Amino acid sequence: MTLKAVLFDLDNTLLDRNTAFRAYAGQLVRTYAAYQDEEQAQQWTSWLIAADRQGYAPKKQLYAEMLQVIPMRDPHTTVETLLKTWLETFSRHTVIMDGAVETLRRLRAxxxxxxxxxxGGSRSQQAKIDQAGFRPLFDAILVSDEVSIKKPDPAIFVLAITKLGVLPHHAVYVGDHPTNDVDAAVRAGLQAVWLRGKTPGEPKETGRYRTVDHLNKLEDALFHPYAAW
Incomplete structure (x- = not known):
């Protein structure tokens, strides 16, 4: 078999979303919360990071809960205020995963x-893609909010490879989430590479994925040898 396409997840695969959210959460607390001292600010920042569930908590739910748990400097602060701040500022905290740009360029070469x-939401995800400078490197970009399909639905993988003009067995999907990325891609007929260490758990599918712990090891996993998968 010949490898013709490599598809990637974004958060905690090409972008270090965990690191970005830690910085954002600290800024959010210091901007809006009525904290008494630095220790309390750090405690509330830690609470917010945990409540975010690595980005899987719905944002309206997250900020509604935040308003119940953390007292605000301005008692008139609303969920809409916090959502607006999220949309306007989170992308500024974007952190590119070590080795991501170099790996993408080598694959294109x-x-x-x-x-x-x-x-994710169109506005927030597209803003991060642009902040990272990734857009020119990709032949197809699919955001779940824009296509009304989200992982782990295999249909979003099928749509992506259709846009790329390749068959499933000529494509590999790379991601950090055992279920939403690895298992879902395999069920869609693709091979998969699991970027281990960012998301708890392990894939349930067997025999059709490989594992790396850093993007600089991806090419070895992909090409040595792809035909053996």
Whole structure:
């Protein structure tokens, strides 16, 4: 078999979303919370990070809960205020995963088509893609909010490879989430590479994915040898 396309997850795969959210959460607390001292600010920042559930908590729910748990400097602060801040400022905290840009460029140099599939809201995800400078590197970008399909639905993977013009067995999906990325891609007929260490758990599918712990090891996993998968 010939590898013709590599598709990627965004958060905690190409972007270090955990690090970015820690910085954002600290800023949010210091901007809006009525904290008494630095220790309390750090405690509330830690609470917010945990409540975010690595980005899987719905934002309206997260900020409604935040208003119940953390006293605000301005008692008139609303969920809409916090959502607006999220949309306008979170992308500024974007952290590119070590080795991401170099890996994408090397794959393009090999003539491999590149795709991106990410769950999330259109505005926030597209802003992060632009902040990272990723857009010119990809042949297809799918954001779940824009196509009304989200991982782990295999249909979003099928849509992506259709846009790239490749068959499933000529494509590999790379992601950090055992279920939403690895298992879902395999069920869609793709091979998968699991970027281990960012999300708890392990994939349930067997035999059709490989594992790396850093993006600088991805090319070895992909090409040595792809035909053996």
């Amino acid at each position: 090999r003539g491999v088509k590149l795709g991106l599939i990410t769950n």
